[in-house]
Amino acid sequence: MSSPQPDFADCADEPIRVPGAIQPHGWLVATRADGRIAAFSENWGALAPARDAASVVRLLTDPLAALAPALPEPSKGDGPAAIGTCTVAGRTLDTTAHRVGDLT
Numbered sequence: 001m002s003s004p005q006p007d008f009a010d011c012a013d014e015p016i017r018v019p020g021a022i023q024p025h026g027w028l029v030a031t032r033a034d035g036r037i038a039a040f041s042e043n044w045g046a047l048a049p050a051r052d053a054a055s056v057v058r059l060l061t062d063p064l065a066a067l068a069p070a071l072p073e074p075s076k077g078d079g080p081a082a083i084g085t086c087t088v089a090g091r092t093l094d095t096t097a098h099r100v101g102d103l104t
Contacts (some may be wrong), residue, residue: 037061040056047059060088080096081098
């Protein structure tokens with residue numbers, strides 16, 4: 001007896017992305033063209049000493065500056081590109097980057 005084949009058209013209705021949600025193993029930072037931080041996911045606060053926005057910005061400034069040469073070109077609309085690793089608060093993180101409008 002064989003199993004019924006799934007109707008792949010139903011996959012389009014599956015909620016695979018929830019706006020505003022970051023997977024537990026992920027961290028998000030959005031930077032402007034000049035390198036300033038525009039936004040970041042709430043879970044960065046767990047690594048910041050004071051757990052406030054200013055502390056998170058201080059925590060991320062040097063690692064982001066080190067990654068800047070590897071960022072994708074502003075005109076590219078390609079998907080995320082692996083850009084290496086960075087260390088934040090003693091944790092080594094694999095990083096990917098991608099541009100959306102003026103943000104990386």
